[in-house]
Amino acid sequence: MxxxxxxxxxxxxxxxxxxxxxxxxxxxxxxxxxxxxxxxxxxxxxxxxxxxxxxxxxxxxxxxxxxxxxIATEVAEEWPARLRRAAVADVYEVRMLVEVQAARLAAERRTPADLEALKAALAARRAAAAGDDAAFVDADIALHAAVVAAARNPVLTDLFAEFVPALRQGLIDLLDLRGPDRNPGDASHAGLVTAIEKFDRQAASRILHEELAATLRALQKLSASPSTLSPHDG
The missing domain is CATH 1.10.10.10 (Winged helix-like DNA-binding domain superfamily/Winged helix DNA-binding domain)
Structure with missing residues (x-):
C-alpha cells in the first residue's frame, strides 16, 4: 500500500x-x-x-x-535531450534538410520586414567577424534564423530553434581553426540574402545547400580528428 x-x-x-x-x-x-x-x-x-x-x-x-x-516499457527520450547527445555532424545533416527548404520558402514568402531583418542580420554578422568566435557564431546563427523566419512556417522556426544549442559549440570549435579569413562565407551569405530579395527560389536553396554542405564537410573532418573535443566539451 x-x-x-x-x-x-x-x-x-x-x-x-x-x-x-x-x-x-x-x-x-x-x-x-x-x-x-x-x-x-x-x-x-x-x-x-x-x-x-x-x-x-x-x-x-x-x-x-x-x-x-x-505500448512501451520505457519513456521515450525527449527530442531536446536527444539532440544534445547527438554528434554535431549528424544534427547538421538534418539541419540542412530543414533549412534548405526554408530558404526556398523564404524566397517565395518574404515580406519587406523580413528583408529588412535579413539585411540587418547580414550586417551584424559582418560586424561580429572582428570579435571572438562565439560572437561570430551567434551572429551567423541569427542570420540563418532570420532566413527560417522569412519562410513563414512556425513549425520550421521551432525546429530550427531546437537545433541551435546542439550546433553552437560545434561551430565554435570549428572556427577555432579559421585562418586569416575572419568572415568565412560572407559572399555566399550575401548571395543568399540577394536571392531571397529577388524571390529566386532556386538560387536561395542552391546557395544555402552549398554553404551548409561545405560546413558539414569541415565538421565531419573536425570530428574525425582524435584531438577534437566533442561538441559539448569545453
Whole structure:
C-alpha cells in the first residue's frame, strides 16, 4: 500500500516500475481502475490520474471500449535531450534538410520586414567577424534564423530553434581553426540574402545547400580528428 502523499506521483511511479520490470509487457491490458485502486490502496481518481500521466509519457494507450494497454516499457527520450547527445555532424545533416527548404520558402514568402531583418542580420554578422568566435557564431546563427523566419512556417522556426544549442559549440570549435579569413562565407551569405530579395527560389536553396554542405564537410573532418573535443566539451 502506498503512503498518503503525494498519492498520484507514487501511483504513477509504482506502475512505471511494474511496467519496466516486465510485469505488464508491451501489448498487455492493465487491470481495471477498481482492481488497481484496491491493489495500490488508493482511490479510483488517483489511479485515473496516474494512468493519464503514463499515457502522456508514451507508456500506455487507452482504447475506447477495450481498456488501457501497455505500448512501451520505457519513456521515450525527449527530442531536446536527444539532440544534445547527438554528434554535431549528424544534427547538421538534418539541419540542412530543414533549412534548405526554408530558404526556398523564404524566397517565395518574404515580406519587406523580413528583408529588412535579413539585411540587418547580414550586417551584424559582418560586424561580429572582428570579435571572438562565439560572437561570430551567434551572429551567423541569427542570420540563418532570420532566413527560417522569412519562410513563414512556425513549425520550421521551432525546429530550427531546437537545433541551435546542439550546433553552437560545434561551430565554435570549428572556427577555432579559421585562418586569416575572419568572415568565412560572407559572399555566399550575401548571395543568399540577394536571392531571397529577388524571390529566386532556386538560387536561395542552391546557395544555402552549398554553404551548409561545405560546413558539414569541415565538421565531419573536425570530428574525425582524435584531438577534437566533442561538441559539448569545453
Amino acid at each position: 502506498l503512503r498518503p502523499s503525494p498519492l498520484v506521483d507514487q501511483a504513477t511511479q509504482h506502475l512505471r516500475e511494474e511496467i519496466a520490470a516486465g510485469r505488464y509487457p508491451v501489448g498487455t491490458k492493465l487491470p481495471g481502475e477498481t482492481t488497481l485502486a484496491k491493489t495500490l490502496g488508493v482511490g479510483r481518481s488517483t489511479v485515473r490520474e496516474a494512468l493519464r500521466a503514463l499515457a502522456g509519457a508514451g507508456l500506455l494507450q487507452a482504447r475506447q471500449g477495450s481498456g488501457v494497454f501497455v
